[in-house]
Amino acid sequence: MAILFTTLILALIGLYLGIGGGWLIALGGSWYYLIAGLAFLVTAFLVWRRSTTALWLYAGIIIATIVWAIWEAGFDWWSLGPRGGVIVLVGLWLLTPWVRGRLTGRDGRAPLIFAVLASIAVAGYSMSDDPYDLAGSLPVEKVAEAPNLGGDAPPGEWHFYGRTQFGQRYSPLNQITVDNVAKLEPAWTYRTGDLRRPDDVTETTYQVTPLKVGDTLYLCTPHNLAIALDAATGKEKWRFDAKVGMEAARQHQTCRGVAYYHDAKVAAGQPCAERVYLPTSDARLIALDAANGQVCESFAENGTLNLMANMPYPKAGYYYSTSAPLIAGGKIIVGGAVNDNYSTQEPSGVIRAFNVETGQLVWNWDSGNPDETAPLPAGQEYTHNSPNMWSTASADEKLGLVYIPLGNQTPDQLGMGRSENVEKFSSSIVALDLNTGKLRWVRQTVHHDLWDMDVPAQPSLVDITTDSGVVPALVGPTKQGDIYVLNRETGEPIVPVKEVPAPGGTIPEDHAAPTQPESALSFNPKPLTGANMWGITMFDQLACRIEFRGLRYEGRYTPPSLQGTLVYPGNFGTFNWGGVAVDPVRQVMFGMPTYLAFKSQLVPRDQVPPPDDEGRGSEQGLNRNEGAPYAVIMGPFLSPLGIPCQAPPWGYVAGADLKTGKVVYKHRNGTVMDMTPLPLPFKVGVPGIGGPMITAGGVVFLGAAVDDYLRAYDLTTGRQLWRARLPAGGQATPMTYTTQDGRQFVLIVAGGHGSVGTKAGDYVMAWTLGK
Template sequence: MAVTITSLVLFLIGLILGGGGIWLAVLGGSWYYLIAGLVFLITAWLLFRRRSTSLWLYALFVLATLCWAVWEIGFDWWQLGPRGGVIVLVALWLLTPWARRGLRGPDGRAPLILAVLASLAVAGYSMTADPHDIGGTLGTEKVAAAANLGGDMPAGEWHFYGRTPFGQRYSPLDQITPDNVAKLQPAWTYRTGDVKGPDDIGETTYQVTPLKVGDALFICTPHNFAIAIDAASGKEKWRYDPKIKLDNNRQHQTCRGVSYYADAKIATGQPCAQRVYLPTSDARLIALDATNGHVCPSFAEGGTLNLMANMPYPKSGYYYSTSAPLIVAGKIIVGGAVNDNYSTEEPSGVIRAFDVDTGALLWNWDSGNPDVTTPLPAGQTYTHNSPNMWSTASADEKLGLLYVPLGNQTPDQLGMGRSANVEKFSSSITALDLNTGQLRWVRQTVHHDLWDMDVPAQPSLVDITTANGVVPALVGPTKQGDLYVLDRRTGEPIIPVKEVPAPGGAIEGDQASATQPASDLSFNPKPLTGADMWGITMFDQLACRIELKRLRYEGRYTPPSLQGSLVYPGNFGVFNWGGVAVDPVRQVMFGMPTYLAFTSKLVPRADVPPPGDTKGSEQGLNRNEGAPYAVVMGPFLSPLGIPCQAPPWGYVAGVDLKTGNIAYKHRNGTVYDMTPLPLPLKVGVPGIGGPMITAGGVAFLGAAVDDYLRAYDLTTGRQLWQARLPAGGQATPMTYTVADGRQFVVIVAGGHGSVGTKPGDYVMAYTLPK
């Protein structure tokens, strides 16, 4: 009976592999699965006939599969496992007395045992190797002993989203070092009480980086409460509720930061001498007294600035600020997020500068009308649906320049009818005159963007020592993995940027750029092949190989199509809003490149279902109302809901900015919170969030989809410490000191709605023992 059942199981496996193998071979893929299916069928037949040659044949098959797997992907355990797991398990079963009962002919156990031992030996060796790891070190020399940090504040404070207007995410504190970071322990935990509710939109996320001024931390929450916390104890000092209403039209319900300003014209201790500015998801900017949370009535109209003024299509939920405005040179610089791919009737992506004291509009830069920056009169509107800044700008006040990371015009996947200005400014880093808003230079990172490759992060400003002397530079991370290192005075590359050929063949009525820019400093991955397809078993791996062949894919920048295109890197981005951190003293960079393929498929308007509850999202059906096509998009997943591409999906990496060399690249994060069983397997997982560097030589990063805050040796990239978080850590950490001299590290743990990490309302602080 056992032999009969075994024969039946092998026969079914053979049918599945053989059928799928034929499909894959017809599509031009590997013939291995067809051959494997035939071997299983023949083995099943021989076993059913009680022939011991079944074991001999299967032993040869195990060895042949082992050789094929090593030839195709090398000694990578995470790739070898799916290829050989089922096959070796079947071999072990065939060695049991029940499976061999009644077999006739020469004993086939010995060759099968040798084949299994060879497979286990290769598996054991591959567990000790990591072909994806880049081992190396960053220089420890203090290249710039008196580095330009971009702002004048006490070393133990953090006044801006990126600590200073330079957006370096670097602290000069050095109390915590690679030698003692393992001693970090919880100092306090604060809970905001603002948690995701049943009526909230899917992407309700908590991504704030706190500010630290004096003895207080200032934060916002997903529903836009502003809160002040005692920096030493974690006790609440005050909170302000702007009373926003839920709106299902919003694509994001989040807050990444508030802004701080000290007014030198008001005596210390007087009302609103220090202010916190709160952006809200219903398109307001509210000025609060930093000492008590009361509204400052002298700002704008009763303390509140209406960001929908002069907006075209001022529909509720279609425009809002998710990121902290930048305050510099007496101005508060405001961009805003628009809903991706909802409609062609979207608000403007205008960048506006308001007087930080009064809220008066000083200038506006509208990429649809870029030469006229004088404040727009009442009754007129900005250009609708223009590229927007949903992240945060950075600025160099001495140069008088503002650096704006711009997104794309929606719909992202359709380029028909775009204006010359959209084609010029979309997906670019654009420098504006800080005082007038006039254009100074533009560096586009994608031509005719059809892939949602917004410039997602605040550019980091750092002075770099080159063969031609010290150059004021800008480091701009992009979703497609290129890092643009530019002279921030002119926008000209310090690390070369060249134009490379790109795939053509956009849909009828559209076009694809013949070339695309590519930086010599890049984390752009190699193009995917069938060998890169992954699965828990060989069956879902086969399904992914078939799906890869069914999609249109010609490498990076494959245009969207009706058949469905593979987008890799995907629009999740190699780098996203968390950006990178730079050390201006050592002139090095630390980042978290992430790799997830996406798919996009255009849907003719006539085939788009009625709206119902679907308005648009960054996954699933994006309706693009008013456009000839909708688009279905999302991660490239197997039938089991895991990425089709093989891990690693996430790394930490270090770069020498003086040379543009990648010094190291290591897997980051585990599948502890991705699988039913809490397995701490260091696969290298995706993440969204940002890093922070300290002068002590330690980098801190949460972000990964397992719920940990981690510390790394900046020199080697090796993990030194981790702390379990009570929820997802999809925020950028920061650091500061308190009155007794202790250095704290703080991260918000609140989870990310669309990534699927655990929601929460925690602010977590860590410090060394007294």
């Protein structure tokens, strides 16, 4: 029975590898799988004949596999394991008495034992080495003793989404240090009560970074509750329900932050002397009294600003605000998210500045009509379907500029018919005059974007010391992995940017840009090859290799196609809305580059199936692009087992020196603890979405990864110092503050992310140092 079973297993493996390997060769891939498949079939025949030659041959299979695997993947355990794991297990089975004892002929145990031991030795060595790790140390000297933090917020407070108008995500607090961070203990936990609903869209996520002013925290929830908490205890002070209702066409259901304003002209203690502004997913902006949550009816129309005013195609669920508005220069600056790839008849991506006290429109900058910024009168409409800002702006009041991260025009993968203005402003960082909205400069990060490479994150402003003196800088992370370090006054690069050739060849109606910009400070990964394909076993790895060879892929910026295109870095982005954090004292940055390939395939209109419902709350699967000649099927590049087809690491933590423009360290970040049915703590380096926060104590805090932890890192080396288990996904950017008794707290919201698949929740959690 054992011989029959072994013969059958060997034959099935051989047939799978042989047939799949032949298919892979026809596509131009590796010959290994066909050769291995034939060797397995011969081994199966020899076992069936009860010949010990099978053991000799199988020893050769193991040794050949080791040599091939090292040649392809080096000594990376996570790449070697899938190549040899099944083969070694079968080798061990062949050595058991139930098989070996029933074979006759010259004893083949010794070579097979040697081969198995050799594979174990290689595995052991590879486990002690990480060829993808980049070790290094950021400079520790204080380059700026009194840096420009972008505002006058007290050190123990957090007044804006990125703490100040500069969006640095840096706190000058230093009570928590590299030496004592391990002593952090839970301080309090608050639950908002805003939980996932059965009729929620896929992209229902909890990503808020609370504000801290005085003794109070201000935050919002996915379904647009505004809540105030006591910063020391987490006790609720008040809550306001915007009653947004549900909308199946809404692509995202989230709230990343509120805005705070203190009206110095109103006496302290009077109604609405301090305000909290709540953006909603049904396109409103509501002003609330920070003291009690009551609506400030002197703002706009009875306290509510209608963001659908002057909008073309004002369809419910097609336009809304997911990110915190920015208050600067007495104005509240608002962008909005436009549903990706639904239709060519989308609302405008106009950027508007309103008087923060009255709600009166001061200026509007519409990239479709960029020279006319005077308030648009009633009855007129902004340009439909223009590039939008779904993230958050930053501002420099001294320079009188506001910095806008712009997305792409939808449909993202179709560039035909775009206007001259769209070609100029799509996927760019734009500087506008804070008082008038007039364009001051634009820096495009992708030409003729066909890949959804929005500028996804709030630019971080920091002054950088160069050989020419101190330069006011802007640090702009992008989905494609480039970090743009620009003079924020002029838009000119501080770290060099060059044009590099890009792949061509599009559908007949479209074209591709012949070159694309590339920053010298970049986390752009190396192009994928067949050797980078991965799986839990050699079987799903082979399936990924076959699919990889069937896709069009010529590196970064391979145009969309009818056959299917591999997009890498993918739509998820190397960096997303969480951006990076910068230390203005040491002039360094910390980020979490993520590497996850996506696929996109264009579908001619006459082949698009009719819609089966009106619910479209996802950017994965079939995106219909109504009104365009093609729809598109999009999603991550996954194996038949639902794991990434590319080998890990999929996520890092990284540090860069902004003065030199060099990446100093990169380390795998996160485990597969919450990615697999079994809670395995393997540090593979997992994807994530969210942002980091730096403190003057030299500690960085980051959740984001798809395992449910909040972690602390040494800013200098990137070494992990501490972690705390979260009850749900931590896809929000943490913040820090102090209370009246002098204690420093670290806080994160744990609520999960819809499309990433982390556990949903409604937790607001704070830690402080134990005694």
